[in-house]
Amino acid sequence: MSAYIPVELQRQIRSHFADCCAYCRTAESLTVTMFEFEHIVPLARGGETIFENLCLACPSCNRYKAVRQTETDPTTQTEVPLFHPQQQSWVDHFEWNEEAIGIIGLTPTGRATVDALKMNRPQLLRVRRLWVKMGEHPPTF
Numbered sequence: 354m355s356a357y358i359p360v361e362l363q364r365q366i367r368s369h370f371a372d373c374c375a376y377c378r379t380a381e382s383l384t385v386t387m388f389e390f391e392h393i394v395p396l397a398r399g400g401e402t403i404f405e406n407l408c409l410a411c412p413s414c415n416r417y418k419a420v421r422q423t424e425t426d427p428t429t430q431t432e433v434p435l436f437h438p439q440q441q442s443w444v445d446h447f448e449w450n451e452e453a454i455g456i457i458g459l460t461p462t463g464r465a466t467v468d469a470l471k472m473n474r475p476q477l478l479r480v481r482r483l484w485v486k487m488g489e490h491p492p493t494f
């Protein structure tokens with residue numbers, strides 16, 4: 354399901370997330386895809402088309418997240434809420450590994466989100482390795 358998002362609201366969201374995916378932090382400028390406006394609480398679950406419920410997401414994170422709001426934390430095997438980019442801080446839930454290629458979940462929500470959105474899929478690790486060599490990764494915001 355999609356909704357009309359006013360141009361000014363799109364601009365505010367892009368600015369807030371620095372034109373990067375709110376989940377995997379990929380910079381849109383490094384890709385050949387158009388990033389998408391994701392409803393954090395899905396429209397289908399009553400989420401609204403307002404700043405507080407929208408984030409910028411790469412097409413992969415957006416597809417994998419879909420209408421999910423929870424996932425199982427692989428460590429504790431408990432169902433936990435997925436990361437909420439507007440209410441939570443990325444650095445509280447995730448960090449880059451030593452090479453800045455893999456994302457480590459620091460909390461149950463972080464680990465569950467890394468799994469659910471496949472934020473360390475092999476293709477992404479490969480391309481992040483190239484971006485590190487190019488001096489374009491990880492993002493500094």
Ligand SMILES: [Zn+2]
Pocket residue numbers: 374375376377378379410411412413414415
């Ligand atoms: Zn992403």
